[in-house]
Amino acid sequence: MFRAIFPGIAVAPFLIYTFLGLGVPVIAVVINAFHSQTGKFTTANIKLVTTGIYRLGMYNSIKLSLITAIIPGVLGVFLAYAIHTSRSSWLRRLTTTASGVLANFGGVNLTFMFIATLGSTGVLTAWLAAVHLNPWNHGFSLYSFYGVAFVYLYFQIPLMVLVITPALGGLRPAWREAAQNMGASNWRYWRYVGVPVLLPSVLGGMLLLFGSSFAAYATAQSLTTGIIALAPIQIGNLLDGNVISNEVNVGFAIALGMLVVLTVTMVCYGLVRRRASKWLR
Amino acid sequence: MAEELALEEVLNESPVRRSGRRRRPSLWRTVVFLFAGLYFLLPIYAGMKFTLQDIHGHFSFGAITSLPHVAGFADAFWLSMRLAGATLVIEAILVVPTAIYVHLRLPRLRRLFEFITILPIVFPPIVLILGLTRAAPLWIRASPYMLSAEYVILSLPFVYRSLDAGLSAIDLKTLTEAARSLGGNWVKTVWRVILPNLRPALLSALVLSMALVLGEYTMASLDLWTTIPVWIVQFQQGSNGHIQIAASMMGLIVTWVLLTVIVSIDRTEARRRKATKAAL
Amino acid sequence: MTFKRKIGATLAAGATMASLTLVSISGSAPAGAATVNWSKVTHLTKSGPTSLAALVKAAKKEGKLNVIALPRNWANYGALLDGFHKKYGIKITSANPDGSSAQEVAALTADRGRSSAPDVIDVGTSYALTAQQQGLLASYKVQTWNEIPASLKDAGGQWFDDYGGFVAIGCNTAAVTCPTSFQQMLAAKASSNYKIGLNNSPLQSNSALAGVQAAALANGGSLDNVKPGVDFFATLAKNGTFVPTIANVTTVENGATNIVIWWDYLQATGISPSLGSWKVFVPSDAALGEYYSQAISKTAPHPATARLWEEYLYSVTGQNLWLQGEARPVELAYMQAHNQANKAWLAKLPSLPAGTTPQYPSTAQIAAAATVVGNNWATEVGAG
Numbered sequence: 011m012f013r014a015i016f017p018g019i020a021v022a023p024f025l026i027y028t029f030l031g032l033g034v035p036v037i038a039v040v041i042n043a044f045h046s047q048t049g050k051f052t053t054a055n056i057k058l059v060t061t062g063i064y065r066l067g068m069y070n071s072i073k074l075s076l077i078t079a080i081i082p083g084v085l086g087v088f089l090a091y092a093i094h095t096s097r098s099s100w101l102r103r104l105t106t107t108a109s110g111v112l113a114n115f116g117g118v119n120l121t122f123m124f125i126a127t128l129g130s131t132g133v134l135t136a137w138l139a140a141v142h143l144n145p146w147n148h149g150f151s152l153y154s155f156y157g158v159a160f161v162y163l164y165f166q167i168p169l170m171v172l173v174i175t176p177a178l179g180g181l182r183p184a185w186r187e188a189a190q191n192m193g194a195s196n197w198r199y200w201r202y203v204g205v206p207v208l209l210p211s212v213l214g215g216m217l218l219l220f221g222s223s224f225a226a227y228a229t230a231q232s233l234t235t236g237i238i239a240l241a242p243i244q245i246g247n248l249l250d251g252n253v254i255s256n257e258v259n260v261g262f263a264i265a266l267g268m269l270v271v272l273t274v275t276m277v278c279y280g281l282v283r284r285r286a287s288k289w290l291r
Numbered sequence: 292m293a294e295e296l297a298l299e300e301v302l303n304e305s306p307v308r309r310s311g312r313r314r315r316p317s318l319w320r321t322v323v324f325l326f327a328g329l330y331f332l333l334p335i336y337a338g339m340k341f342t343l344q345d346i347h348g349h350f351s352f353g354a355i356t357s358l359p360h361v362a363g364f365a366d367a368f369w370l371s372m373r374l375a376g377a378t379l380v381i382e383a384i385l386v387v388p389t390a391i392y393v394h395l396r397l398p399r400l401r402r403l404f405e406f407i408t409i410l411p412i413v414f415p416p417i418v419l420i421l422g423l424t425r426a427a428p429l430w431i432r433a434s435p436y437m438l439s440a441e442y443v444i445l446s447l448p449f450v451y452r453s454l455d456a457g458l459s460a461i462d463l464k465t466l467t468e469a470a471r472s473l474g475g476n477w478v479k480t481v482w483r484v485i486l487p488n489l490r491p492a493l494l495s496a497l498v499l500s501m502a503l504v505l506g507e508y509t510m511a512s513l514d515l516w517t518t519i520p521v522w523i524v525q526f527q528q529g530s531n532g533h534i535q536i537a538a539s540m541m542g543l544i545v546t547w548v549l550l551t552v553i554v555s556i557d558r559t560e561a562r563r564r565k566a567t568k569a570a571l
Numbered sequence: 572m573t574f575k576r577k578i579g580a581t582l583a584a585g586a587t588m589a590s591l592t593l594v595s596i597s598g599s600a601p602a603g604a605a606t607v608n609w610s611k612v613t614h615l616t617k618s619g620p621t622s623l624a625a626l627v628k629a630a631k632k633e634g635k636l637n638v639i640a641l642p643r644n645w646a647n648y649g650a651l652l653d654g655f656h657k658k659y660g661i662k663i664t665s666a667n668p669d670g671s672s673a674q675e676v677a678a679l680t681a682d683r684g685r686s687s688a689p690d691v692i693d694v695g696t697s698y699a700l701t702a703q704q705q706g707l708l709a710s711y712k713v714q715t716w717n718e719i720p721a722s723l724k725d726a727g728g729q730w731f732d733d734y735g736g737f738v739a740i741g742c743n744t745a746a747v748t749c750p751t752s753f754q755q756m757l758a759a760k761a762s763s764n765y766k767i768g769l770n771n772s773p774l775q776s777n778s779a780l781a782g783v784q785a786a787a788l789a790n791g792g793s794l795d796n797v798k799p800g801v802d803f804f805a806t807l808a809k810n811g812t813f814v815p816t817i818a819n820v821t822t823v824e825n826g827a828t829n830i831v832i833w834w835d836y837l838q839a840t841g842i843s844p845s846l847g848s849w850k851v852f853v854p855s856d857a858a859l860g861e862y863y864s865q866a867i868s869k870t871a872p873h874p875a876t877a878r879l880w881e882e883y884l885y886s887v888t889g890q891n892l893w894l895q896g897e898a899r900p901v902e903l904a905y906m907q908a909h910n911q912a913n914k915a916w917l918a919k920l921p922s923l924p925a926g927t928t929p930q931y932p933s934t935a936q937i938a939a940a941a942t943v944v945g946n947n948w949a950t951e952v953g954a955g
Contacts, residue, residue, distance in 0.1 A: 532821030
């Protein structure tokens with residue numbers, strides 16, 4: 011049956027669905043970014059978001075997303091590998107589902123858990139204070155840029171573990187044995203076989219992490235209540251808040267800015283990925 | 292049959308067992324697990340500690356036991372379950388056949404589809420829901436299943452990649468040709484040969500989708516639907532902070548238990564099948 | 572090809588059916604003998620088809636009321652909802668209890684046509700103005716319209732203030748010696764163990780913005796100059812006494828914050844009940860008050876119950892129930908003059924410190940303050 015029809019038709023429903031689900035919202039965002047609240051065409055929104063506090067918000071978001079893509083990316087690979095090569099299958103089963111749940115965890119709930127742990131009266135703070143190592147007395151603050159990054163690790167690392175584990179399965183143990191039989195050290199195995207094979211997936215994972223961190227909204231908002239300017243929070247203030255009631259379209263302009271940043275990131279990822287893939291074959 | 296078994300082993304078991312070498316407990320793995328355990332478990336401990344206290348700081352289960360009686364929980368739970376179900380149905384109808392088809396008939400387009408399915412990362416959920424609430428016609432916006440439709444897209448990077456990895460790991464061409472030459476039609480081939488071999492990938496996709504639906508907050512709250520994550524944040528019982536934290540801790544733990552049970556059911560089935568095969 | 576065409580046809584049929592259903596739902600006159608179109612009624616008459624008795628009858632026939640973003644422990648809304656239901660037997664659906672004013676206004680457009688669309692909204696006044704500009708509100712003047720001060724309602728009846736309160740300092744007397752003024756908080760160093768919190772970001776929350784405006788009043792600013800308020804919190808942050816996370820009953824119980832700046836009535840019902848040592852008072856150097864606003868949706872699915880609800884809220888019973896929630900009902904001045912206010916509940920209101928004159932910012936001043944805070948909060952109060 012499939013052979014009779016032009017092969018492309020069978021995947022048309024999927025492509026149409028994806029286009030509708032992604033394309034329609036994006037077009038709406040673009041249109042609204044270029045219109046004022048009363049419906050007139052204007053570039054004022056775009057001009058506004060490239061200056062001042064909105065530019066700072068975009069800059070902070072990019073910086074935060076880069077940090078929370080690369081560091082958890084690397085840590086996630088190590089953790090995933092440690093789990094993948096462990097003997098107990100129950101550990102692997104447990105951590106697979108835990109990664110799935112934690113990767114989608116965040117917001118007010120996560121904020122409170124960290125306040126209860128590392129806040130000024132937190133559990134860990136109390137333990138450390140008992141040995142005179144109270145982090146708050148040494149310049150640490152949970153409610154700072156790096157505090158937020160630290161909290162982001164809680165869902166970024168599991169996300170990386172989720173994404174990289176299937177790729178680890180592609181690292182055939184036979185290759186490892188072959189390398190060792192030929193006298194290669196651990197280091198050489200990883201340098202010439204392991205890393206090149208994993209690199210495209212690791213980069214893909216980091217791209218996912220960047221996107222996830224860039225889009226994260228509720229966690230930073232509840233943790234720092236606006237003292238750190240971040241793009242998604244600024245959108246939320248304008249569209250979902252209780253204060254500024256008539257600058258909704260500025261929110262759409264910020265959203266457009268986010269789309270631009272992410273598109274540029276995707277392009278960079280594509281270029282780097284193509285180079286990394288040269289290692290294979 | 293033997294090949295199927297070996298493939299299953301590769302997919303399910305640790306590669307170490309196949310090589311027959313015993314792994315020494317290495318130092319770096321201990322260090323990794325130690326730090327990971329501390330980082331992930333301490334906040335849960337701190338949250339649970341607060342949950343199990345009452346207003347005066349004494350140990351108490353009160354916060355947890357009052358949860359089932361709270362208004363709105365049952366509705367939110369039922370809504371989340373319906374959304375998860377709808378998401379899975381759409382994925383089963385749309386994503387799984389497409390993945391199989393691309394692997395079988397359009398291998399040269401695999402790269403393109405990899406790109407398309409990683410595209411959703413570029414679109415933050417907050418942007419998607421903004422656009423949807425403006426652009427979607429009223430009859431779509433009026434239904435909570437618009438969220439399900441978007442959840443399918445949001446989970447594409449994970450679900451499609453999981454299926455992709457699973458399909459790459461099995462020798463799809465040989466299997467399908469063998470099944471077809473033995474007289475099976477396409478439906479039977481897919482249902483009885485391909486899908487069973489994809490069981491781990493399908494299960495992984497199911498778990499990832501459910502975890503996403505049960506944890507997604509931004510889109511549901513901006514679209515004004517009270518799903519479980521939204522309910523947990525909105526919920527206020529009198530003015531007792533312990534109950535609100537109890538709700539969020541229970542949400543986390545129950546979701547995790549639910550998913551572990553789903554995964555475990557499959558393991559016991561697979562083990563039973565293997566035992567029957569081994570007996571033959 | 573046929574497959575796709577079938578889908579197209581089904582979609583078209585479904586859309587047609589859906590729009591026909593929507594047209595019949597949104598038709599304003601309910602089916603039956605009633606000839607009054609309640610969505611067009613702008614005030615009640617003493618007798619006849621638009622009297623209170625007729626309204627009650629029509630409302631009972633509609634039988635349902637949709638409200639949005641009304642937490643039960645916010646200004647005693649729980650008692651108001653229960654009281655209305657008990658008196659008239661009307662079923663109330665309370666959606667999204669923790670929603671924001673923006674969500675309420677968004678729901679007016681987004682939910683139009685759904686039978687679950689909100690009938691009435693309770694929002695910050697600037698949002699009522701926005702909704703009015705977008706033509707989303709119906710004109711309606713309650714029977715006690717003249718008891719509402721002129722500055723606290725729209726002359727055309729599209730929105731009207733309901734209750735309000737003052738920015739207050741809440742303090743855990745068991746953990747710290749309480750400051751009585753903003754100046755005292757400003758002068759305190761980290762050794763004072765002050766952990767001062769706002770209920771949310773002033774860019775998101777009306778009450779937090781009011782807190783910044785109140786700080787401005789105490790720090791040499793005015794309702795038109797909110798920058799000193801931002802400087803106030805910047806100094807607190809530098810001193811290490813400001814905790815920039817969302818402060819609520821949970822952080823207070825946990826100890827992360829021991830002083831909270833928030834509306835007096837919300838602290839009274841939100842924090843005080845679970846902490847015997849929690850004291851709420853209006854600061855001695857700034858008394859900033861604000862009211863929220865009620866409005867009826869122009870496309871309310873239940874126009875009669877919506878109007879009956881407003882009559883209930885602005886009756887002596889309703890206004891007193893807000894008083895019980897330690898909020899100041901908008902008709903309080905009239906009620907006090909006519910001996911209608913419940914004396915016991917009146918006594919529990921936090922008193923204004925001697926020598927302070929309450930100040931009420933206008934929506935224009937609030938909007939201007941929002942812009943200044945929006946541009947400076949992150950760079951001044953944040954570490955950068």
